[in-house]
Amino acid sequence: MEDIKGGIVMANLKFRLIKEGVGPKGGVPLNIAFIDIRDIKEAGITIEHAFNAISKEVNGPIGMNVFDMDAVTTTSDGIAVDGAIIAMAAGDIGKVHKEFGILYMEEIPVTDELISEEPHLIQLVKNYQGKRLFRGPDPRKKLIPVHNAVMTGKAVNNNSATEMMNAVTMKEIILPILGQIQIMRDGPILFGYTGEVISVGIGMTVAEKYGRVFPTRQFRAGDTAHGSGQYAKTLKKNIPCIVASKAILAKYTIQALKAGMVPGKDIGCSPAVLCIAKAMGVPIAFDNITEKAWVELESVGITREFLKAKSRVLTEDEIIERSDEIVPGVEEPVAMSSMDIVEKVEIFV
Template identity: 70%
Template sequence: MGELLVRYIEQGKGPKYGVPINIAFLDKKDIEAAGKTIEEAVIAVAKAVGGPVGINVFDMEAVTTTSDGVMVEGAIVAMAAGDIGTVHKEFGLLYMEEMPVTPDLIKEEPHLLQWETYYKGRKFFRGPNPAKKLIPVHNVVMTGRAVNNNSATEMMNAVTMEEILLPILGQLQIMRDEAVVFGLTGEVISVGIGMTVAEKFGRVFPSRQFKAGDTAHGSGEYAKTLKANIPCIVAPKKVLAKYILQALKAGMIPGLHLGCSPAVLAVAKAYGSPVAVDNITEKARVELKSVGIDIGRFKVADEPMSEEEIMERADDIIPGVEDPVLVDSEEIVTKLKLYV
């Protein structure tokens, strides 16, 4: 019998709003050390929790990209949803597809030059292979009341319709036992999550639908309302700034290689990096303007700030998250040991 470590956030835990569904985080290494498969591990978690639970499995040695194309360390390799002590055999578990980073792939997706620059040799994951999943359109798993969507970055209770947004960097903070920010998603992030890059087997889209500089939402001023009132768990802004700066230093240009999200644009402006203003579509401009971002400002470079200053002032530079509360992840996470 092996011992399995589970980082677990119980429904209702956390400041103010709390999480609307039970959430469990597993490290692939811990699963392997326990002598179990991923499927066996997520079923064990579902049995231990009993109620609706979203379950994410990580490879902390691998890398992934954010929806706007910034590469980060640590990747989700499987997602599951459990309820009443089980995981649905057909719809409850889905694996992310490992993507070999080749010269041809980099040519199609130039933001992957970040891998070549910083992470060469590391495994790379984003979303699932659509040919290997049963539910069409969405990268989602579900069991009973539990729904785990968009390649494990959004969870909800299908009965109460309560939902939480879980951007990848916030989850990685939890896996590292580091601080996270609780808050309401707000209008800025609602707009930002639509500013994607074109990726094969992406976290949200299976094919290269929306290029950098465009918006996947295409809903005008309404875009800012889409997720505005749901809670989120995100990384402190200095962590986000670190990875955006890393991308910029690798030669990534917002609007050309990276999505034109408010966070990416803000850091680029502060760092004095160029922005491909002419490549930003009218639809994206309308959505950005709805949250006070005038693309015309990015045609002229400001006096650049240092990396250290940007990191130090990240909370002032990067917009987004309403009513934020910084908490040590260990205050909201219970470490369970399951004997499996």
């Protein structure tokens, strides 16, 4: 940053940091930084400069995500949420790999054609009109094939910044987007083990262009991206995760269902979505859910019989109030404020 005479002026960069080892369940396996694009702009620097400055400051394995809190994104099962990751990085020993260390998410213009191809995006028209949409990167602009990942030294940041790992200790953590958004808002989170239900739910995706995991429209709503039967529930079972409180998850899911989204048809058939839909008494596209998906759902107790069984329809407030009872997922959860594990850091850049 230069002043009007061409001299260098030091600026401050603010970010949130979870230090390696902090938190229950053994803590996070590497340092994790959460950066607001507004703070980068206020410092008068580029995203790349910010990543390098933070990596130099921490001087250890670190995953870094930049957020635009005025943009929108979707969860893996197609729920629209406000707040989006727009860039991701991995650093170590004070450096960020020039080729493989940074990746930018692609802005996706929201057009009538896109909405016709991805019906779950009608949520943007109804709830987030005019907001910019980001999910994953353009595959033509990344060097690492298949995975939307970056790496430097021991640090790996994967699946468009929702899964991080230490490549030496082989420990990892799952970071669903809603949990990260709560960290950016200093909100409530659950820190626990991913468990069987979320392991199954992660696979119940929707077909999206430039998706967080898949670059093309590979698995439609009602199908499973895992296709691993009874084993699906074991895939991430013992890995720690940081997720939003179940009340927050319920709020966004209810918003999607009120926008007319039908689980198994428009949005994914994850256990959380199905259980909230049952509680609301709204339609579920039972016949559009594939047999492969049913095998995985039934392995964690989400059966046709359970979902079709008559029960009192709950109000939105009741569902949110009873969300810990209604919404399955997360084993051995520890409820906390994100500020219990997050430090707010300010450095000169």
